[in-house]
Amino acid sequence: MPKLTTHTFRKLKGQRPIVAVTSYDALTARYAAEAGVDIILVGDSVGDTMLGFDTTIPVTLDMMCHHGAAVVRARTGTLVAVDLPFAEAHHGHDRLLDSCRRIMQETGADAVKIEGGAELAPAIARITAAGIPVWGHIGLRPQQVLVLGRYKKFGATPGEIETLIADARALEQAGVFSIVLELTDHEAARKITAAVSVPLIGIGAGPHCDGQILVAPDLLGLTTGGIPSFVQQFADAAAEYRKGFAGYVAAVREKKFPR
């Protein structure tokens, strides 16, 4: 399969369901790519899934560049996007442009993902005008958790649906190639998906989006904390890890390894 670009990715809307997944290291990226995912997101969820933080808020630009570069080094031929971390999008244009530049140049990624709605559209339009492909992210934005008080579902009221449609349209106008829609009422997701020409990739947003994204440790059954109720575990990788480590510890203690 030829490598997708952000342009050809965009054209997948209405053609077939799009599959996205997170990855934070070269090893996992290779397995995800082998399975045929359309795009890998180096999400700031690296913070709460892999680095031991409670939220994505402590994740820094340096961390994202570090993990983004590792995924790109896997040279999988799969499209790679890297998250812009907490608060970076809310600096003035010069710093925002420089943060996106760092992600693109230091990691070699194909795109930057930015959490934000209509209020960020003018800033995002300047980033896309600078030649940087942007993946939008609306609905629940985990970087807002301290203001929201909890990870809450969006799109439950007509007013919220209107706001989400306005957000999606503003981002489309700003030139994003796709939008992640997180934790949103399923019927609302259907309406938002129909309102724009770019692919809407849902997570906890039901079956009516153009595609789905899941956090890799959640779908693999590796996450040690709780996982969101919408996640389906497609493997029990934790059981394999436990078996492997326990076998190693026992073999050394019992002098069965090395032989």
Ligand code: KIV
């Ligand atoms: O950081 C992340 O993993 C994300 C996904 C939840 C879409 O933004």
